Amino acid sequence: MKFSQATDYALHVMTYLMSHAPDKPVGVQTLADRLGVSQTYLSKMLSKLVKAGLIGSVSGANGGYRLKANYDRISFLDVIHAIEGTASIFECGLNHGEGCAIQQVVMDAERQMEQYLSDKKIADVARQHTS
Amino acid sequence: MKFSQATDYALHVMTYLMSHAPDKPVGVQTLADRLGVSQTYLSKMLSKLVKAGLIGSVSGANGGYRLKANYDRISFLDVIHAIEGTASIFECGLNHGEGCAIQQVVMDAERQMEQYLSDKKIADVARQHTS
DNA sequence: GCGTGATTACTCGGATACAAGATGTCCGAGTTTGAGCGG
DNA sequence: CCGCTCAAACTCGGACATCTTGTATCCGAGTAATCACGC
Numbered sequence: 001m002k003f004s005q006a007t008d009y010a011l012h013v014m015t016y017l018m019s020h021a022p023d024k025p026v027g028v029q030t031l032a033d034r035l036g037v038s039q040t041y042l043s044k045m046l047s048k049l050v051k052a053g054l055i056g057s058v059s060g061a062n063g064g065y066r067l068k069a070n071y072d073r074i075s076f077l078d079v080i081h082a083i084e085g086t087a088s089i090f091e092c093g094l095n096h097g098e099g100c101a102i103q104q105v106v107m108d109a110e111r112q113m114e115q116y117l118s119d120k121k122i123a124d125v126a127r128q129h130t131s
Numbered sequence: 132m133k134f135s136q137a138t139d140y141a142l143h144v145m146t147y148l149m150s151h152a153p154d155k156p157v158g159v160q161t162l163a164d165r166l167g168v169s170q171t172y173l174s175k176m177l178s179k180l181v182k183a184g185l186i187g188s189v190s191g192a193n194g195g196y197r198l199k200a201n202y203d204r205i206s207f208l209d210v211i212h213a214i215e216g217t218a219s220i221f222e223c224g225l226n227h228g229e230g231c232a233i234q235q236v237v238m239d240a241e242r243q244m245e246q247y248l249s250d251k252k253i254a255d256v257a258r259q260h261t262s
Numbered sequence: 263g264c265g266t267g268a269t270t271a272c273t274c275g276g277a278t279a280c281a282a283g284a285t286g287t288c289c290g291a292g293t294t295t296g297a298g299c300g301g
Numbered sequence: 302c303c304g305c306t307c308a309a310a311c312t313c314g315g316a317c318a319t320c321t322t323g324t325a326t327c328c329g330a331g332t333a334a335t336c337a338c339g340c
Contacts, residue, residue, distance in 0.1 A: 001215045003132050003237065004323060008223055011233045027272065035225060041325050047274070060333025061271040076236055084132045092139055094166060101256040102142045105207055106134065106248070113244035117237070125232040135284060158311065172286050178313070191294025192310040 007083045009037055010045045011122070014079055017055070017067050018126035025057075025064035045083060052082035077117035138214045140168055141176045142253070145210055148186070148198050149257035156188075156195035176214060183213035208248035 013031055020026075028046065032039035046065050049055045054074055055065050090106040144162055151157075159177065163170035177196050180186045185205055186196050221237040 001132070001134050001138075001211075001220065002218070003221045005224055006323075007132075008221070008225070008233075012223075012225060015233060025272095029272090038325065040327075043273075044275095044325090050274095057273060058333090059273045059331080062334065063272045063332085065273090076240070080132075087133070089132065090134045090139070092143075093136055094139070094143060101259065102139075102146060105251050105256060109207070109244045109247040109251075112247045113240045116240040116243045120236050120240075125236060128232065137284075156311095160311090169286060171288075174312075175286090175314095181313095188312060189294085190292080190312045193295060194293085194311045196312090 003080065004084065006045050007080055009035060009042060010049060010079050010083050011076065013042070013046070013065075014049075014054070014074065014122045015126045017065070018071060018123055022067055022071065025062070025066040027064040030064075048082050049079070052078070054078060054082055072121065072123040074122050075118045076120045076122065077114055079122065080117065134211065135215065137176050138211055140166060140173060141180060141210050141214050142207065144173070144177070144196075145180075145185070145205065145253045146257045148196070149202060149254055153198055153202065156193070156197040158195040161195070179213050180210070183209070185209060185213055203252065203254040205253050206249045207251045207253065208245055210253065211248065 012035055016031065016034060017026065028039045028043045031046075032042045035042070046055070046057070050057050050065070054068075055071075056068050057063070057065050088107055089110045090103060092100040092103040094100070143166055147162065147165060148157065159170040159174045162177075163173045166173070177186070177188070181188050181196070185199075186202075187199050188194070188196050219238060220241045221234060223231040223234040225231070
């Protein structure tokens with residue numbers, strides 16, 4: 001029960017883009033050096049972020065990844081869902097009639113956390129802390 | 132980012148004990164049959180619950196696992212922590228000065244969820260829904 | 263100076279390798295109950 | 302009926318086996334900018 005490293009990287013990339021280059025595309029190489037991660041692995045996460053519509057990609061020379069217009073409305077939850085998927089945190093594997101009360105409780109708890117994460121925008125922390 | 136099956140099993144065991152046998156020890160065999168899990172695997176989780184002090188074990192014939200006196204104060208979070216460990220859900224692997232703002236946000240979100248889970252007692256759902 | 267082609271700097275996707283953790287099994291050791299048996 | 306012994310029913314712990322998932326690397330294909338070169 002942990003968030004993956006990939007999520008960590010993705011969040012930091014988003015923060016970096018917002019605080020350092022909100023308008024220009026940045027190559028994977030640059031981002032990977034900044035975070036101390038291999039560029040090939042980082043590109044996997046960036047692909048997911050692109051697929052989720054959180055950032056855009058510019059191919060070819062001088063290309064890279066860049067923020068889109070409404071980047072200041074992206075929440076922590078958006079990034080986490082893009083990387084980790086949107087599946088629920090808890091699945092009751094038993095078949096004891098529908099509506100497992102235990103699953104209900106855990107999913108409610110999950111909603112509490114997601115509520116908090118969707119209120120927090122990446123741009124908020126990017127402003128105060130240039131990663 | 133999911134809770135393990137083990138946590139699922141543990142929660143159901145606790146619910147079962149509270150609703151069916153609050154005072155007598157129940158063997159692993161019985162519990163495992165009830166849940167459709169192998170008894171040897173289930174015993175691993177029960178050991179963890181014992182170590183965490185959530186239930187007691189009675190060895191020897193007619194032995195098994197049983198609830199302790201204050202079982203109605205056990206929360207979902209207690210069981211989850213016993214199985215999954217108490218480590219934080221998110222660890223920033225980067226070394227960019229202390230106090231990563233991103234980690235701060237995610238940990239706050241985690242606290243939201245844990246707050247909810249520590250308010251919910253197992254006995255609450257055991258009363259309404261005999262698993 | 264101007265098109266045209268080659269080179270370069272990128273993204274993108276698939277295939278693969280590796281390690282760790284979750285899941286599940288097997289077995290041996292210790293512990294208590296209870297039944298059997300001899301006096 | 303009493304006490305002893307022994308088997309059965311348990312927990313407990315460690316050592317495995319397996320499977321999935323996260324992490325990471327490599328490579329080939331496509332794409333766009335830029336540079337070189339010939340006219």
